[in-house]
Amino acid sequence: MSLHPMYARPRDLEQATQLLASLSSGAVIIAGGQEIMPFINYGVMMPDVYVDIGGISALRGVNVESDEVSIGALTVHRDVQSTAEILERLPLLAYAAQQIGGGWQVHNRGTIGGNIVAMHPLYDIAPALLALDTDVELLSDKGLQRLSLSQLQNDSSHGLGSSSILTRVLVDTMLPNALWGYYKLKNTAGAYGSANAAVVIQMDGEKIASIRIVIGAVSEKLVIISEALDGCLGCAYTLEVGQAIEKACVEAIDEPLSDQQGDGVWRKAMAGVAARRATEMALSNLTNSSIKR
Amino acid sequence: MEDLLDTSALIQLRVDGELHELDVLAGRTLLDVLRDDIGKKGTHLGCKTGHCGACTVMIDGKVAKSCITMAATLARATITTIEGLLDEKGGLHPIQQSFWDEAGLQCGYCAPGIVLSALELVTENHHPSSEDIELALAGSLCRCTGYQSIKRSVAEACVRMYPADENIN
Numbered sequence: 001m002s003l004h005p006m007y008a009r010p011r012d013l014e015q016a017t018q019l020l021a022s023l024s025s026g027a028v029i030i031a032g033g034q035e036i037m038p039f040i041n042y043g044v045m046m047p048d049v050y051v052d053i054g055g056i057s058a059l060r061g062v063n064v065e066s067d068e069v070s071i072g073a074l075t076v077h078r079d080v081q082s083t084a085e086i087l088e089r090l091p092l093l094a095y096a097a098q099q100i101g102g103g104w105q106v107h108n109r110g111t112i113g114g115n116i117v118a119m120h121p122l123y124d125i126a127p128a129l130l131a132l133d134t135d136v137e138l139l140s141d142k143g144l145q146r147l148s149l150s151q152l153q154n155d156s157s158h159g160l161g162s163s164s165i166l167t168r169v170l171v172d173t174m175l176p177n178a179l180w181g182y183y184k185l186k187n188t189a190g191a192y193g194s195a196n197a198a199v200v201i202q203m204d205g206e207k208i209a210s211i212r213i214v215i216g217a218v219s220e221k222l223v224i225i226s227e228a229l230d231g232c233l234g235c236a237y238t239l240e241v242g243q244a245i246e247k248a249c250v251e252a253i254d255e256p257l258s259d260q261q262g263d264g265v266w267r268k269a270m271a272g273v274a275a276r277r278a279t280e281m282a283l284s285n286l287t288n289s290s291i292k293r
Numbered sequence: 294m295e296d297l298l299d300t301s302a303l304i305q306l307r308v309d310g311e312l313h314e315l316d317v318l319a320g321r322t323l324l325d326v327l328r329d330d331i332g333k334k335g336t337h338l339g340c341k342t343g344h345c346g347a348c349t350v351m352i353d354g355k356v357a358k359s360c361i362t363m364a365a366t367l368a369r370a371t372i373t374t375i376e377g378l379l380d381e382k383g384g385l386h387p388i389q390q391s392f393w394d395e396a397g398l399q400c401g402y403c404a405p406g407i408v409l410s411a412l413e414l415v416t417e418n419h420h421p422s423s424e425d426i427e428l429a430l431a432g433s434l435c436r437c438t439g440y441q442s443i444k445r446s447v448a449e450a451c452v453r454m455y456p457a458d459e460n461i462n
Binding site for chain 1: 294318343349355432
């Protein structure tokens with residue numbers, strides 16, 4: 001065992017997965033480094049081996065195949081914000097990526113893969129991706145696996161970050177008439193959210209045909225809320241419907257976080273406020289007359 | 294697989310025009326390499342967490358926080374530090390001059406990072422709005438100025454750097 005950590009830069013996915021399989025533990029996968037370098041700088045994380053996947057071209061690029069947008073794990077936030085395919089087909093994701101803190105410096109180097117692997121409840125990418133019912137592709141020496149992001153959130157055996165690589169993020173193109181909103185309740189421009197909400201709504205005329213809300217930054221795991229909103233289906237948006245959405249989202253939070261972003265009781269209440277504001281952002285795309293107050 | 298592993302990595306950096314071939318230990322930051330190996334002391338250490346932006350440099354023309362960039366991952370890269378902005382005679386870059394004239398800095402600790410962020414902005418967008426400037430500089434903290442003089446400095450730099458564009462609008 002070396003006293004100093006080791007470094008490897010595999011050329012391709014095959015070499016990377018073989019290498020990760022040969023390193024029983026203590027390996028850390030690094031790409032942009034924006035998540036793990038602060039931990040390394042302060043000695044919180046002391047890996048034996050860094051496996052740098054930044055040179056693997058298969059992890060790059062955004063492609064569209066039969067309405068599915070496939071985003072390479074190494075796609076940086078700045079490209080998520082500005083790539084034409086994402087802006088046109090997944091505007092909610094592009095917008096959420098703009099809300100990421102840390103400024104252009106972090107947006108230029110932080111990757112969508114790293115953001116997902118971090119599974120940090122305060123981050124902005126996951127609420128949008130969960131609202132869009134995203135799948136992810138994982139690769140290890142055992143093969144390629146495709147699973148939904150919501151499954152991944154509840155699975156602690158995936159080995160991401162050490163033994164398996166998140167290769168691509170797969171999202172169905174949003175329907176042309178989908179309405180979307182994202183609201184981040186925060187103290188300062190670059191701050192983490194105290195409550196984040198992403199929403200995707202389908203309207204049938206002036207009536208809500210489907211609605212899915214994801215709450216981030218309020219509990220350890222992100223919360224997907226859809227069945228609890230069934231009471232809104234078939235209704236036009238009114239003040240009462242907005243209040244019902246707010247109530248359903250507050251009730252969906254079991255164990256709110258208490259941290260620098262705010263006390264748990266307040267965070268739970270703000271989950272509802274963020275949800276209602278995200279919903280109103282989505283509906284603001286319609287004419288004002290359809291929102292009766 | 295063992296032959297892939299090493300305690301260090303050979304990297305090539307062109308820093309402010311000068312080529313450096315370096316053997317850097319795994320885990321070292323670009324900030325440490327720039328300051329300690331190459332002597333670019335204009336790149337400042339602030340927080341080591343990526344919050345403050347004092348360590349900002351450009352990697353291949355895009356701003357990055359050098360304290361949370363692992364040097365080994367930059368196999369080949371072009372780096373611009375604040376020291377690379379001076380012209381051949383040692384004169385200030387128009388953005389630096391605007392910061393001087395408009396009091397865009399006081400203690401100056403954050404200034405190298407903010408000036409480089411401003412450079413990326415004005416290179417992409419010759420006429421940024423006030424909101425564009427805020428977004429582009431959101432990755433840096435300044436405890437002296439209150440930011441208003443910084444925003445004024447960036448706006449002034451655009452006018453000085455792209456005067457011809459003014460007539461188009």
